[in-house]
Amino acid sequence: MASSLQMSASSALNMVEAKSFLGHKLPFTRSLSVRPKPLCTVSVRAATAVASKFTTLKPLGDRVLVKIQTAEEKTTGGILLPSSAQSKPQGGEVVAVGEGRCIGDKKIEVGLQSGKNVVYSKYAGTEIDFNGVGHVLLKEDDIVGILETDDFKDLQPLNDRVLIKVAEAEAKTAGGVLLTDSAKEKPVIGTVTAVGPGTYGEDGARKPLEISVGNSVMYSKYAGSEFKSTDGTLYIVVKAQDVLAVLS
Numbered sequence: 001m002a003s004s005l006q007m008s009a010s011s012a013l014n015m016v017e018a019k020s021f022l023g024h025k026l027p028f029t030r031s032l033s034v035r036p037k038p039l040c041t042v043s044v045r046a047a048t049a050v051a052s053k054f055t056t057l058k059p060l061g062d063r064v065l066v067k068i069q070t071a072e073e074k075t076t077g078g079i080l081l082p083s084s085a086q087s088k089p090q091g092g093e094v095v096a097v098g099e100g101r102c103i104g105d106k107k108i109e110v111g112l113q114s115g116k117n118v119v120y121s122k123y124a125g126t127e128i129d130f131n132g133v134g135h136v137l138l139k140e141d142d143i144v145g146i147l148e149t150d151d152f153k154d155l156q157p158l159n160d161r162v163l164i165k166v167a168e169a170e171a172k173t174a175g176g177v178l179l180t181d182s183a184k185e186k187p188v189i190g191t192v193t194a195v196g197p198g199t200y201g202e203d204g205a206r207k208p209l210e211i212s213v214g215n216s217v218m219y220s221k222y223a224g225s226e227f228k229s230t231d232g233t234l235y236i237v238v239k240a241q242d243v244l245a246v247l248s
Contacts, residue, residue, distance in 0.1 A: 047127040047128055047129045047134060048126065048127065048128045048129070049128070049129040050128055050129065050130045050131075052131075054130075055131070057096060057128075057130055057135075058096060058098075059096055059097060059098040059137060060098050060099075061098045061099070061100070061101050062098055062100055062101045062108075062110055062139055062140040062141070063097075063098045063137055063138065063139055063140070064094055064096070064097050064098070064110060064112055064118075064137075064138050064139075064140055064143060065094070065095050065096040065097070065130075065135055065136075065137055066092040066093065066094055066095065066118060066120065066125075066135060066136050066137075066138060066143075067092050067093045067095050067133060067134070067135050068091075068092040068127075068134040068135060068136055069091050069092045069093070090119055090120060090121075090122055090225075091117065091118060091119045091120065091147060092117070092118065092120075092135075092136065093115065093116070093117055093118075094112050094113065094114050094115065094116045094117075094118055095114055095135070096114060097110040097112055097113070097114065098110055103200055103201075103202065103203075103204040104202060104203060104204055105204075106203070106204030108200055108204060110140050111140070111158065111159075111197075112140065112143070112146075112158075116146050116148075117146065117147050117148060118143050118144075118145065118146055118147065119143070119144045119145055119146075119147050119152075119155060119227075119237075120136070120138055120142050120143045120144055121142050121143075121144060121225060122225060124136075124138055124139075124142035125137055125138035125139070125142055140158075140159075141159065143158055144157065144158065144161060144225060144237045145157040145158050145161060145163070145194075145196070145237065146158065150230065151229050151230045152227040152228065152229045152230075152235055153165075153193065153229040153230075153233065153235060155194065155227075155235075155237065156194060157194050157195060157196040157237060158196050158197075159196045159197070159198070159199055160196055160198060160199045160209060160239050160240040160241070161195075161196045161237050161238065161239055161240070162192055162194070162195050162196065162209070162211055162217075162237065162238055162239070162240055162243060163192070163193050163194040163195070163235060163236075163237050164190035164191065164192055164193065164217065164219065164224075164235065164236050164237070164238065165190050165191045165192075165193050165233060165234075165235055166189075166190040166226075166233075166234040166235060166236055167189045167190050167191070188218055188219055188220070188221050189216065189217070189218050189219075189247065190216070190217065190219070190236065191214065191215070191216055191217075192211055192212065192213055192214060192215045192216075192217055193213060193235070194213060195209050195211055195212065195213060195240075196209065196240075199240075209240050210240075211240060211243055211246065215246050215247075216246070216247040216248070217243050217244075217245065217246055217247065218243070218244045218245045218247060219236070219238050219242050219243050219244060220238070220242040220244060223236075223238045223239070223242035224236045224237050224238035224239070224242060225237050
């Protein structure tokens with residue numbers, strides 16, 4: 001009797017599977033159906049290719065054409081990195097500049113010359129493939145500063161930007177409990193190590209910043225661009241308007 005019941009149950013299950021396979025609608029298919037997980041989408045920022053018949057590119061206004069530096073293909077230990085692990089370059093060499101912009105009746109020239117090595121904001125500008133080489137076309141305000149060495153601590157900020165050496169996060173709570181890296185609060189305090197020359201007012205005159213080298217400052221938590229120097233020290237470049245207070 002038990003054997004016949006097992007055979008009946010097995011036959012019924014086979015019929016269900018067969019009907020499901022043939023596309024028949026079953027009264028309990030809703031409870032059996034499994035919806036596939038949606039696929040993750042990845043947006044890729046593709047460079048605009050310029051036709052080979054064009055041999056020169058002249059930026060307009062306060063725009064700057066920068067030849068992108070090549071991404072590092074190896075770690076400092078010599079290990080080859082896959083393309084997905086290579087850090088996106090954020091610097092390059094200025095190859096052409098526009099004629100500048102007007103503020104009122106005054107013409108303000110772009111404060112950069114060809115040949116300067118610069119650092120720019122991570123997602124700024126339009127990437128183009130020009131003469132088979134990667135370039136990015138930026139507004140002057142998207143350029144963070146000039147970097148003539150391989151160490152980010154030597155950055156010369158432009159316009160109203162400020163270079164700050166970030167204070168180290170507290171390793172313990174007030175009660176003496178050790179904190180893991182993930183539990184440490186992101187620092188928003190640091191020491192100013194370099195400042196830009198300032199911005200232009202409505203009269204076209206340059207206005208120096210009210211922040212000086214050596215000031216201890218507090219800045220907005222999610223502002224600016226972070227970089228590390230060759231010795232691992234963390235620096236951040238922010239606009240002067242993102243500096244909230246000077247501490248003493």
